[in-house]
Amino acid sequence: xxxxxxxxxxxxxxxxxxxxxxxxxxxxxxxxxxxxxxxxxxxxxxxxxxxxxxxxxxxxxxxxxxxxxxxxxxxxxxxxxxxxxxxxxxxxxxxxxxxxxxxxxxxxxxxxxxxxxxxxxxxxxxxxxxxxxxxxxxxxxxxxxxxxxxxxxxxxxxxxxxxxxxxxxxxxxxxxxxxxxxxxxxxxxxxxxxxxxxxxxxxxxxxxxxxxxxxxxxxxxxxxxxxxxxxxxxxxxxxxxxxxxxxxxxxxxxxxxxxxxxxxxxxxxxxxxxxxxxxxxxxxxxxxxxxxxxxxxxxxxxxxxxxxxxxxxxxxxxxxxxxxxxxxxxxxxxxxxxxxxxxxxxxx
Numbered sequence: 001x002x003x004x005x006x007x008x009x010x011x012x013x014x015x016x017x018x019x020x021x022x023x024x025x026x027x028x029x030x031x032x033x034x035x036x037x038x039x040x041x042x043x044x045x046x047x048x049x050x051x052x053x054x055x056x057x058x059x060x061x062x063x064x065x066x067x068x069x070x071x072x073x074x075x076x077x078x079x080x081x082x083x084x085x086x087x088x089x090x091x092x093x094x095x096x097x098x099x100x101x102x103x104x105x106x107x108x109x110x111x112x113x114x115x116x117x118x119x120x121x122x123x124x125x126x127x128x129x130x131x132x133x134x135x136x137x138x139x140x141x142x143x144x145x146x147x148x149x150x151x152x153x154x155x156x157x158x159x160x161x162x163x164x165x166x167x168x169x170x171x172x173x174x175x176x177x178x179x180x181x182x183x184x185x186x187x188x189x190x191x192x193x194x195x196x197x198x199x200x201x202x203x204x205x206x207x208x209x210x211x212x213x214x215x216x217x218x219x220x221x222x223x224x225x226x227x228x229x230x231x232x233x234x235x236x237x238x239x240x241x242x243x244x245x246x247x248x249x250x251x252x253x254x255x256x257x258x259x260x261x262x263x264x265x266x267x268x269x270x271x272x273x274x275x276x277x278x279x280x281x282x283x284x285x286x287x288x289x290x291x292x293x294x295x296x297x298x299x300x301x302x303x304x305x306x307x308x309x310x311x312x313x314x315x316x317x318x319x320x321x322x323x324x325x326x327x328x329x330x331x332x333x334x335x336x337x338x339x340x341x342x343x344x345x346x347x348x
Contacts, residue, residue, distance in 0.1 A: 044312070044313045044314065044321075046304065046307060046308035046311060046313040046314070046315065046316065047316060048081075048082070050082070050083050050084045051084050051311045051313075052084065052310065052311045052312075053084050053085075053086070054084060054085055054086070054112045054113065054306070054307050054310030054311060055085075055086045055087075055088060055109075055111045055112045055113075055310075056079065056085060056086070056087050056088070056111060056112065056113050056114075056115060056303060056306045056307065056310065057088045057089075057090075057103075057106030057107075057109070057111035057113070057114045057115070057136075058075050058079075058087055058088065058089040058090065058114075058115045058116075058303075059089075059090045059092070059099060059102050059103045059106060059114070059115070059116050059117070060072060060075075060090070060092050060116070060117035060141070061092055061093065061094050061099070061117060061118075061119040062091075062092045062093050062094045062119075063092055064094070065221060065249060066248075066249050066274055066347050066348060067249070067272055067274075067294070067296055067347055068092075069347070069348075070296035070299075070347030070348070071117060071141075071296045071298075071299040072089070072092070072299070073296075073347075074296050074297055074298075074299035074300040075087070075089065075115065075299040075300065075302065075303055076089065077300070078299070078300035078303040078304065079303050082307060084307075084311075085303070085307055087303075088106055088109065088111055090102040090103075090105075090106070093119065094119045095119075096119060096120055096123045096124065099118065099119050099124065100124060100126075100127045103116060103124070103127045103131070104127065104130070107127075107130060107131050107134055107136060110136075111136060112136070112310040113136065113137050113138075113139065113306040113307075113309050113310045114131050114136050114137070114138045114139065114306075115138075115139045115141055115299075115302045115303065115306050116128060116131075116138060116139070116140060116141060116151075117141040117142055117143060117299075118140075118143050118145065119143075120143070121140075121143040121144045121145050121146060122145075122146045124145065125145040125146040125147050125150045126150075128140065128145045128147075128150030128151055129147065129149060129150045132149065132150060132151070132152070137152040137153075137306075137309045137310075138150065138151040138152055138153075139151065139152065139153050139154075139155065139302045139305050139306045139309070140153070140154040140155075140156075141154075141155060141156060141298065141299060141302045142155075142156035142157060142298060143156070144156065148325075152309060152325070153305055153309070153323055153324065153325055153326065153327070154325070154326045154327070155298055155301055155302050155305060155326070155327040155328075155329070156298060156327075156328065156329065157294040157295065157298060157328075157329050157331065158328050158329060158330065158331050159192075159193040159194075159196035159197050159200070159294075160196045160197070160199060160200040161200060161328075161330065161331045162197050162200060162271060162292050162293075162294055162331040163196065163197040163198060163199060163200025163201035163202075163203075163204065163244075164200035164201070164203060164204045164331075165200075165204075165292050165331050165332075165333050166197075166200075166201055166204070166244045166269050166271065166290075166292045166333070167200065167201040167202070167203070167204025167205050167244070168204045168207070169269060169290055169292070169333050169335075170182060170204075170205075170211075170242045170244060170267070170269055171204060171205060171207060171208040171211060173242065173267060173289075174208065174210070174211055174241055174242060175208055175210065175211075177210065177241060178210060179210065179212070180208075180210055180211045180212070180241045180242070181211075181212055181213075181214045181237075181239070181240040181241050181242075182205070182211060182212070182213050182214070182240060182241060182242040182243065182244065183213070183214060183215040183216065183217075183233055183237055183240050183242075183243050183244075184198065184201060184213060184215070184216040184217075184243070184244050184245075184246075185216075185217055185219055185226065185229060185230055185233065185243060185244070185245040185246065185250070185251075185254055186198055186216060186217065186218045186219065186246050187218065187219065187220065187221050187246045187247055187250070188218065188219075188220050188221065189218040194218070194246065197246050197271070198216070201213075201244055214237060214240060215233055215236060215237050215240070217229040217230075217232055217233050219246075219247075219250045219253075220250075221247050221249055221250050222249065222250055222253070223249060223250060223252045223253040223256075224253060225250055225253065226245070226247075226249070226250030226251060226252065226253030226254040226257075227253030227254065227256045227257045228253070228257075229250075229254075230245075230253065230254035230257035230258065231257040231260075231261070234257060234258065234261045234263060239265065240266055241266050241267070242266055242267050242268070242269070243266055243267070243268045243269070243287075244268075244269045244271070245268060245269070245270050245271060246271045247270075247271050247272055248270045248271060248272045248273065248274035248276065248277040248291055249272070249274060251268075251270045251271070251274070251277060251288070252274075252276060254268075255268075255280070255286060255287075255288065258286075258287060259286075263287070264286075264287055266287060267287055267289045267290075268286075268287040268288045268289065269288075269289065269290045269291065269292065269333075270288060270290070270291035270292070271291060271292050271294065272291070272292075272293070272294045272347075273291055273292075273293040273294065273295060273296075273334065273342065273345060273346055273347065274291070274346055274347055274348070275343070275346030275347060275348050276346075276348075277291045277346070278291065278334060278339050278342065278343050278346040279343075279346075281334060281335065281336055281339050282336060282339045282340070282343070284336055289335065289336070290333050290334060290335045291333075291334050292331050292332070292333050292334075293330075293331050293332045293333075293334060293342065293345075294331060295329055295345060296345075296347050297345055298329055301327070301329075305323050305327075308323050309323060
């Protein structure tokens with residue numbers, strides 16, 4: 001059953017496909033349905049062909065971090081790919097009130113769809129609800145709103161899975177080493193994402209009884225903090241076998257501290273997927289042997305989803321008439337063996 005061309009915004013918001021009464025009746029009564037193509041085969045899906053014009057509003061935090069800057073770049077470049085998409089992007093702010101104001105401006109402009117990466121998901125939940133109630137579907141990017149009613153679709157990274165995959169990689173490298181020791185350079189401890197990454201890491205290590213985590217320091221996702229906190233770890237731990245660093249930006253500072261200390265007796269796994277980390281992995285001349293992705297390409301995918309929403313279409317490769325309500329990205333482990341594949345996604 002194909003969606004009727006005048007699917008309402010309300011249907012888009014709440015994931016219901018508008019189907020004509022005649023089509024429904026035919027589907028229920030015809031004796032020939034077994035000879036017809038499955039309804040899903042006729043579902044309209046978004047593709048690269050120009051379609052209905054869609055204006056997408058994009059609002060995110062201030063791009064004061066390599067990953068956040070890559071988020072903006074991915075959104076802009078993806079929107080340019082489509083002749084039927086107009087992107088209205090805000091300046092971005094880490095101030096909650098200011099970001100709310102920027103989003104309200106986009107609501108007042110009556111954009112067709114909103115993509116929002118909130119500086120604080122809980123604090124911006126109300127403005128997400130405001131957009132949805134105004135008939136503007138919201139694609140919530142990464143930092144999730146406190147209520148699922150504040151968005152039509154959520155897409156983001158897997159912080160728990162990031163820690164889990166880092167732990168499994170390190171575990172496999174050290175599984176034959178007796179009394180192996182690991183240390184952890186985390187992010188900001190007051191962030192739930194940091195707690196999730198640590199939990200995933202700890203859960204993975206439970207599979208390797210020969211490995212013990214002997215130290216942990218929390219940094220704050222900057223080069224300077226990474227260098228300072230790593231120096232403290234190195235001073236406190238005269239020997240260990242592996243380090244997991246949550247963030248490649250602070251990893252730049254961590255590597256400086258490691259070089260200054262003249263240490264090369266352990267392996268290091270990074271996090272997020274910065275180009276500098278991938279370059280180091282490819283060169284193979286440092287302790288950094290892998291990084292676990294938290295892909296900023298999610299912003300490009302968010303634009304794809306927003307375009308599909310605005311055009312009343314589903315996702316190619318899926319049978320459903322509507323886009324999913326949530327999409328969690330996989331945290332792949334990048335090593336020297338596969339770095340060339342992922343290098344184009346590395347952010348600066």
